[in-house]
Amino acid sequence: MTAPLLSLHGIGKTFGSVTVLRDVDFAVQAGRVMALVGENGAGKSTLMKIVTGIHDPDKGGEIRFKGQPVRFHTPRQAMDAGIAIIHQELNLLPGLSVAENIFLGREPRTRFGSIDWSTMKARAAGLLARLKQDHVSPGAPLGRMGVGTQQMVEIARALSLDAEVIIMDEPTDALTDVETRILFEVIRSLKAEGKAIVYISHRLSEIFALCDDVTVLRDGQMVHTGTVADLTEADLIRHMVGREITDQYPHAKCPPGKVRLEVKNAVADGVEDVSFTARAGEVVGFAGLMGAGRTELARAIYGANRLQTGTVEVDGVPVPLKSPRDGVRAGIAYVTEDRKADGLIQPHSIRFNMALGALGRLSRGPVVDRRRETSAVAEYMKAFAVKAPDMDCPVNTLSGGNQQKVSLAKSLLTQPKIVILDEPTRGVDVGARREIYVLINKLKEQGLCVLLMSSDMPELLGLSDRILVLSHGRLTGSFDRGQATQEGIMERAVA
Amino acid sequence: MPSNATSRTAETAANGGAGKAVLRFLAANKSLVGLILLMAVVSLFSPNFLTVDNLLNILRQTSINAIIAMGMTFVILTAGIDLSVGSVLAFTGAVCASLVAADASLWVALPATLALGAALGAANGVVIAIGGVQPFIATLVGMTVLRGATLVYTDGRPITTMSDPFWAIGGEYVFGIPVPVLIAAFAFIVCWFVLSQMRFGRYVYAVGGNEQVTRLAGISVTRVKIAVYAVSGLMAALAGIILTARLESAQPTAGTAYELDAIAAVVLGGTSLMGGRGYIFGTLIGALIIGVLNNALNLMDVSSYYQMIAKGAVILLAVLVDSRGKTNR
Ligand SMILES: Nc1ncnc2c1ncn2[C@@H]1O[C@H](COP(=O)(O)OP(=O)(O)OP(=O)(O)O)[C@@H](O)[C@H]1O
Ligand SMILES: [Mg+2]
Numbered sequence: 147m148t149a150p151l152l153s154l155h156g157i158g159k160t161f162g163s164v165t166v167l168r169d170v171d172f173a174v175q176a177g178r179v180m181a182l183v184g185e186n187g188a189g190k191s192t193l194m195k196i197v198t199g200i201h202d203p204d205k206g207g208e209i210r211f212k213g214q215p216v217r218f219h220t221p222r223q224a225m226d227a228g229i230a231i232i233h234q235e236l237n238l239l240p241g242l243s244v245a246e247n248i249f250l251g252r253e254p255r256t257r258f259g260s261i262d263w264s265t266m267k268a269r270a271a272g273l274l275a276r277l278k279q280d281h282v283s284p285g286a287p288l289g290r291m292g293v294g295t296q297q298m299v300e301i302a303r304a305l306s307l308d309a310e311v312i313i314m315d316e317p318t319d320a321l322t323d324v325e326t327r328i329l330f331e332v333i334r335s336l337k338a339e340g341k342a343i344v345y346i347s348h349r350l351s352e353i354f355a356l357c358d359d360v361t362v363l364r365d366g367q368m369v370h371t372g373t374v375a376d377l378t379e380a381d382l383i384r385h386m387v388g389r390e391i392t393d394q395y396p397h398a399k400c401p402p403g404k405v406r407l408e409v410k411n412a413v414a415d416g417v418e419d420v421s422f423t424a425r426a427g428e429v430v431g432f433a434g435l436m437g438a439g440r441t442e443l444a445r446a447i448y449g450a451n452r453l454q455t456g457t458v459e460v461d462g463v464p465v466p467l468k469s470p471r472d473g474v475r476a477g478i479a480y481v482t483e484d485r486k487a488d489g490l491i492q493p494h495s496i497r498f499n500m501a502l503g504a505l506g507r508l509s510r511g512p513v514v515d516r517r518r519e520t521s522a523v524a525e526y527m528k529a530f531a532v533k534a535p536d537m538d539c540p541v542n543t544l545s546g547g548n549q550q551k552v553s554l555a556k557s558l559l560t561q562p563k564i565v566i567l568d569e570p571t572r573g574v575d576v577g578a579r580r581e582i583y584v585l586i587n588k589l590k591e592q593g594l595c596v597l598l599m600s601s602d603m604p605e606l607l608g609l610s611d612r613i614l615v616l617s618h619g620r621l622t623g624s625f626d627r628g629q630a631t632q633e634g635i636m637e638r639a640v641a
Numbered sequence: 642m643p644s645n646a647t648s649r650t651a652e653t654a655a656n657g658g659a660g661k662a663v664l665r666f667l668a669a670n671k672s673l674v675g676l677i678l679l680m681a682v683v684s685l686f687s688p689n690f691l692t693v694d695n696l697l698n699i700l701r702q703t704s705i706n707a708i709i710a711m712g713m714t715f716v717i718l719t720a721g722i723d724l725s726v727g728s729v730l731a732f733t734g735a736v737c738a739s740l741v742a743a744d745a746s747l748w749v750a751l752p753a754t755l756a757l758g759a760a761l762g763a764a765n766g767v768v769i770a771i772g773g774v775q776p777f778i779a780t781l782v783g784m785t786v787l788r789g790a791t792l793v794y795t796d797g798r799p800i801t802t803m804s805d806p807f808w809a810i811g812g813e814y815v816f817g818i819p820v821p822v823l824i825a826a827f828a829f830i831v832c833w834f835v836l837s838q839m840r841f842g843r844y845v846y847a848v849g850g851n852e853q854v855t856r857l858a859g860i861s862v863t864r865v866k867i868a869v870y871a872v873s874g875l876m877a878a879l880a881g882i883i884l885t886a887r888l889e890s891a892q893p894t895a896g897t898a899y900e901l902d903a904i905a906a907v908v909l910g911g912t913s914l915m916g917g918r919g920y921i922f923g924t925l926i927g928a929l930i931i932g933v934l935n936n937a938l939n940l941m942d943v944s945s946y947y948q949m950i951a952k953g954a955v956i957l958l959a960v961l962v963d964s965r966g967k968t969n970r
Contacts, residue, residue, distance in 0.1 A: 361903055450856075469861070470857045470858070480857065482857065487853060489854060490851075491850035492850075492851070493850065493918060494846065494850050496692070502847055505840045506840070512840055515841065
């Protein structure tokens with residue numbers, strides 16, 4: 147093996163009194179894709195933030211880039227040296243255009259020092275074309291685009307740096323199959339150009355499809371490193387969680403109950419005339435490509451987006467949906483796909499966030515009942531295996547997957563009748579995913595009606611009792627459990 | 642809950658030394674450290690400073706700003722601002738004075754004045770939350786219009802009151818403590834309770850933390866916003882009553898620039914102008930810092946022109962220290 151392009155030796159990191167990384171070694175070669183895997187909170191993102199100068203490592207560790215010891219103190223230094231990172235949480239400015247976001251801080255200039263808009267737009271268009279996002283206009287404001295498109299913009303930004311090492315922290319988290327395939331093509335071509343890629347993901351199938359090498363972190367320590375070809379999926383899971391996981395997608399059979407939710411001729415922004423029913427004790431999956439209208443449908447049913455025409459009935463009673471407040475009152479809960487912008491109040495504590503929607507139930511009159519609140523929050527933290535020092539720590543110090551669990555728990559604490567899960571396991575590790583599936587099954591057995599919108603096909607197929615396919619805001623297919631196949635769904639999704 | 646100083650200390654006291662707990666408490670309450678340092682320095686320069694009379698005097702002088710600043714804290718926690726408090730104070734003070742002068746019962750005059758203040762604040766809130774006007778602009782308009790309304794209402798002349806029971810609200814002592822101080826203390830307890838123990842308090846922090854998340858959690862952001870401006874108006878009216886009672890007259894120009902001292906107190910107390918972070922205890926300390934500073938500069942015979950400069954410098958210093966602590970974390 148040739149000398150690594152980037153290597154880390156003996157890296158440790160402590161936040162206050164919490165040790166997050168211990169004596170970690172890590173190395174990537176030019177022209178190879180290195181997978182970095184591990185449970186939520188294992189320290190993957192933190193390690194990559196150390197490489198890119200966002201966090202300082204503890205004393206004693208060493209980072210070498212192209213054979214030279216380096217230490218970056220700002221992300222900008224890492225960028226200039228040739229290391230780019232796509233962060234797990236989107237770091238874009240919604241008020242700016244796509245092109246401005248891609249070139250933020252590095253805008254092409256004219257001879258007079260002003261921003262060279264035409265070059266900037268042309269280069270942005272080139273990058274977007276490479277990612278097959280030609281439908282995205284470089285001048286359009288970013289804020290109005292879905293998370294998936296925003297993620298592609300974030301990727302375009304990393305590509306624009308033409309860096310030698312590109313770190314991707316769960317880049318496919320917000321992408322559907324189609325975009326994921328596009329990204330893989332791009333990664334393969336980068337690899338052929340001799341770039342080194344670090345690829346973090348909880349979707350194990352991606353690791354096997356894409357990566358050459360893999361490093362596993364567990365509780366802040368490097369527990370395995372080697373080539374992917376030498377491992378089976380079961381091996382990898384064992385390295386990650388320290389035990390076997392069988393039956394990744396448990397499914398509970400329930401006799402279907404009465405009709406809980408009836409949506410008739412719903413028309414909303416991005417949704418054109420959708421009708422369906424869902425029963426108590428049923429998981430209805432929604433498949434579709436990016437922009438098919440799944441999130442828009444979810445938001446309209448919940449009252450977050452305006453329902454232009456059509457009706458939503460819960461238990462046979464029409465629900466007026468003027469605001470999310472009406473949705474909550476009718477017993478509908480919504481777990482958003484974008485936890486950073488819509489799901490959690492970042493600097494506030496786990497307790498604050500989890501209890502927020504359920505304070506009505508956790509109060510005596512207008513006064514919050516601290517004891518009831520504490521026990522409810524503790525119960526859900528345990529049920530979801532949230533990894534955190536305590537319930538009073540701010541959610542922005544949690545790992546991405548643990549934030550997702552808090553976001554899920556927050557919606558379920560309202561004790562809804564219907565829960566709409568929009569990408570519920572985004573960024574959640576294999577072990578915890580299974581916990582969430584078990585929990586969904588349990589809720590289902592208690593008569594909850596679950597609408598599951600997911601881009602993760604195995605998850606959708608494994609959990610749903612019925613799958614509806616959306617395309618361009620319309621229902622284009624319906625499959626019962628057992629009939630549904632990935633190919634069948636894809637065929638309807640592009641219809 | 643954003644770091645609630647008292648409960649945090651209770652926890653650490655249980656599992657660490659008491660000395661450590663004190664240090665933690667002080668680290669979480671930089672403004673308190675600032676106040677203590679300021680008082681230490683002033684007492685070195687001015688022997689008359691640390692006397693019971695003078696300290697009570699400071700408390701009395703601070704109570705009006707403290708009350709306004711507590712209301713302002715609610716607003717700033719939602720990432721808003723209320724510039725109209727000084728004008729609300731003047732207008733409600735004038736209405737209250739005319740009611741008292743017309744021999745209305747205090748049981749009618751006081752609740753009516755407070756309700757008027759809350760209603761004026763709520764009107765600001767409606768313009769902001771439903772009308773979608775920036776808080777700065779909306780309350781700037783409120784400030785201007787209400788100042789004008791006060792001048793119209795009073796015809797530009799003071800309204801004098803001749804009522805001993807009314808005067809007592811601003812001038813009397815109970816158990817040796819000035820009544821305004823007792824009122825401010827009571828207001829503090831109520832505000833603390835509302836912000837830290839009540840559902841509404843949570844919603845205030847939530848709106849300031851992230852409006853979108855709050856809305857999606859099924860909470861009416863509109864109502865919360867209207868309510869916080871109503872609280873601010875109510876507190877300004879309370880301050881108006883105290884000031885009018887003490888002076889035994891309502892001045893049409895009363896409360897001019899009071900919004901600035903109130904905002905300064907909130908910011909000195911560590912509450913973020915970006916919303917979502919801060920607490921009422923800090924505001925109380927912030928108001929005391931300003932009160933001590935004013936008092937000290939008076940004791941040291943500094944001219945009022947220089948006082949303003951000194952006050953500005955202290956506020957800037959405090960905010961710089963505070964923001965430095967944040968980026969290092
Ligand atoms: N700024 C911080 N302050 C305190 N603790 C932190 C901070 N940032 C991260 N941590 C902690 O460090 C641990 C590792 O977090 P990290 O984000 O690296 O995990 P991860 O492996 O990327 O997980 P995920 O798969 O969920 O994204 C977590 O337990 C997290 O709570
Ligand atoms: Mg991470």
